[in-house]
Amino acid sequence: MIDVGAVSAWPSPALPYLTRDKSEFPVSIEEGSWLPSIINISALFGNIPAPIIMNRIGRKYTLLVLGVLQLISWILVNLSHNYTILLAARLLAGVSIGGTFCMLPIYIGEISAKNIRGFFLSLDKIFMNGGAFVINTLGAFLPYETMNLIMIAVPIAAICMFPLMSETPYFYLMKDRDEEAINTLMILSAVKNPEMVMEDITRMKEAKQQFNPIRKKFSATVVHLSHQDMQQ
Template sequence: MGKFSDVPALQYLAAASGNLAIVCDGMHYGWPSPTLPQIERPANSSTCAHNSTLCIGNEEGSWLAVMPLVGAILGAVTAANIVDALGRKKTVLATAVPFFLSWLMVAAANTSIWLHIARFIAGAADGVTFTVVPMYIGEISDPRIRGMLGSSCSVMWIAGFLLINIIGSYLSISATAIVSSLVPVISFFTFIWMPESPYYLLMQNKFEEAKQSLRKFRKDQDIEEEIERMKGSIQSQTKNTGRFFDLFLIKSNLKAVFIIAGIRGTLIVIFVSNFVLSLMQGKNLLITTLMRCVCLYTLSFNATSLR
């Protein structure tokens, strides 16, 4: 416990606050699980099984589920170009806006087009979020707990899946979206009080501001040695820029690419887990199926927490 107890609380607070954006992201990705069974039109039927005012076909439902992945491409490219210009803190704060707007669009949507647009916007925010939040946490955290705080991103992502399935089990689609829109609001108004990354400030040659920021995160610890290490890391990064093809030409990188590609395939199952479970039980018992999904995500959350 020693290595955790003497770490300033601000590091944990900053990581928790930043991870609220990851929770927003997980909620958007988990949204199809409780929602699609309510709005998808069964085969050979002109109405939805649950008398929803908004009805979509199976193909539309498939696109609705994966639309955030399409938006994430735009978001990741955007993040790569703005994270060093705006800074880590401002970029994280900016993601609250599209997350909030996308939930409002879901709440007000009366056609599937608006749902697709909302999901695309959320996906764009996802691409930015998963680029900048782990970066920020890695740059502000003490080396002794950096691994733990870094892995918290995946834990909070699964927590977002779990949360949206719990909310969606009891509320309508519109009410679920309105309640969910509060999460990016909370994320914004908590993270706005967090200091900027000292690493980013050094990149901008703001040495005094970088020292002030690092001093807040390290409290009574001597920061001069760590500042010098950061400077050396920035110089090394400037000289040795990586190439995209290094992902495939370096054996260790290629192995990581295949592992990540395989793991990401589980997203498809998670998107439609509610629908899959309802097929397996052979009856259209929505609440029972939703609660089974909650159990599934609870197990996933616990497993991720133990990694």
């Protein structure tokens, strides 16, 4: 979320440099207007597939994919020597932002206990605002190239800490991997007795059973509509 905030606020310190005559590749005002707005368009391509991907490969590895996309985006920004590459970097950043907004609250909700869930869900907004503050501070005191280079450290740090992350118990239950779900929930709850987490496991199983009929009905409706379209 630090990176999301930084990417969203990046045009604020970057555009004054890019639109001046001394820029390595001067950007017109019209071209510059696309740099902050294009991420809102490409974010749709992160919003839509994120729920599908996270149910296929898991919440944990979906976050890894988003982190890699953020890293590639910053690398492109640092290597961009023309407007086209810079715009492509912003497009990729938008995909990552869209996926993060869709995915991260689900991940936080599934790994955190009820009594602290609201606190952690609030933290992601705080860190997003912190990222915007960081990028504007760097832009105020450092050259454009140095600012971009420093921001690469954010996704790199997230990827390096990836092995410390845990998959969510709910995802394991979705895949009928009950033992892994119990072990993971025991680690997250800091308990050693499986009986202490069985109440939560039962609740998750009930939620899964309630969700499955809805998902099957939705899938059947999509198939039926697709079949009708083909006939038409």
